[in-house]
Amino acid sequence: MHSINEGLNPQKLNAVFVSHCHPDHYTDAEVLIEAMTRGMTRKNGVLAAAKSALNGSDACEASISKYHQRMVKERVEATPNVKFRVGGVGVLVTEARHTDPDAVGFRFETEFGDFAYTSDTEYYEGIAKYYRGVRLLTLCVMRPSGKPWKGHMSTDDAIRIIEETRPEQAVLTHLGMSMLLQGPAKEAKLIQEKTSVPTTAAADGMTIDFGESTTLRMGKGKAQQGLADFL
Numbered sequence: 001m002h003s004i005n006e007g008l009n010p011q012k013l014n015a016v017f018v019s020h021c022h023p024d025h026y027t028d029a030e031v032l033i034e035a036m037t038r039g040m041t042r043k044n045g046v047l048a049a050a051k052s053a054l055n056g057s058d059a060c061e062a063s064i065s066k067y068h069q070r071m072v073k074e075r076v077e078a079t080p081n082v083k084f085r086v087g088g089v090g091v092l093v094t095e096a097r098h099t100d101p102d103a104v105g106f107r108f109e110t111e112f113g114d115f116a117y118t119s120d121t122e123y124y125e126g127i128a129k130y131y132r133g134v135r136l137l138t139l140c141v142m143r144p145s146g147k148p149w150k151g152h153m154s155t156d157d158a159i160r161i162i163e164e165t166r167p168e169q170a171v172l173t174h175l176g177m178s179m180l181l182q183g184p185a186k187e188a189k190l191i192q193e194k195t196s197v198p199t200t201a202a203a204d205g206m207t208i209d210f211g212e213s214t215t216l217r218m219g220k221g222k223a224q225q226g227l228a229d230f231l
């Protein structure tokens with residue numbers, strides 16, 4: 001419903017990516033597969049998902065039913081360092097360290113350069129090797145500076161990752177309650193000041209056009225201002 005309200009057409013999807021088995025990441029994956037396969041009438045598209053999301057694990061049940069997993073043309077078990085293609089785009093699965101031990105991120109290699117999504121992860125020694133050289137890095141920054149949480153990323157962890165990888169541009173998403181109260185735009189500014197990498201906090205309805213240049217357009221979302229401004 002949200003994608004349709006934003007003027008997108010989920011029937012045009014070529015692939016669905018699921019980073020791990022937590023509901024803020026997998027909910028509606030099945031619905032999007034239904035759209036991608038025209039209401040389950042023809043096998044189509046790629047499903048790339050963490051092992052836990054496909055098969056279940058000690059941490060969780062499978063997030064996507066066998067019924068849906070069978071309707072895609074290609075099913076990729078996304079474990080770190082696996083590579084595959086979706087049309088003209090190369091995809092590298094990156095390692096995330098999170099409360100779902102099978103969690104992964106994704107790096108996309110396009111003719112215009114690379115962009116990547118870290119998914120939920122904490123900072124760890126070696127994370128930079130997956131993201132070095134990307135033009136655009138999207139990070140799941142749940143907590144503001146000074147409020148670390150094991151298995152997740154705070155502004156301070158994002159600063160370390162951005163400093164080690166030096167993307168052209170960074171986007172913060174997956175903003176938790178304490179982040180929203182603190183004001184994500186302020187946290188983005190802090191990152192930008194420390195790293196000199198242009199950094200933006202995502203808001204509902206924000207769009208990113210990734211091509212020869214990268215264009216961010218803010219939507220109608222209010223998260224950018226910080227909830228504190230509205231309370």
Ligand SMILES: [Zn+2]
Pocket residue numbers: 020022025098100120
């Ligand atoms: Zn998670």
Ligand SMILES: [Zn+2]
Pocket residue numbers: 022024025120174
């Ligand atoms: Zn999450």
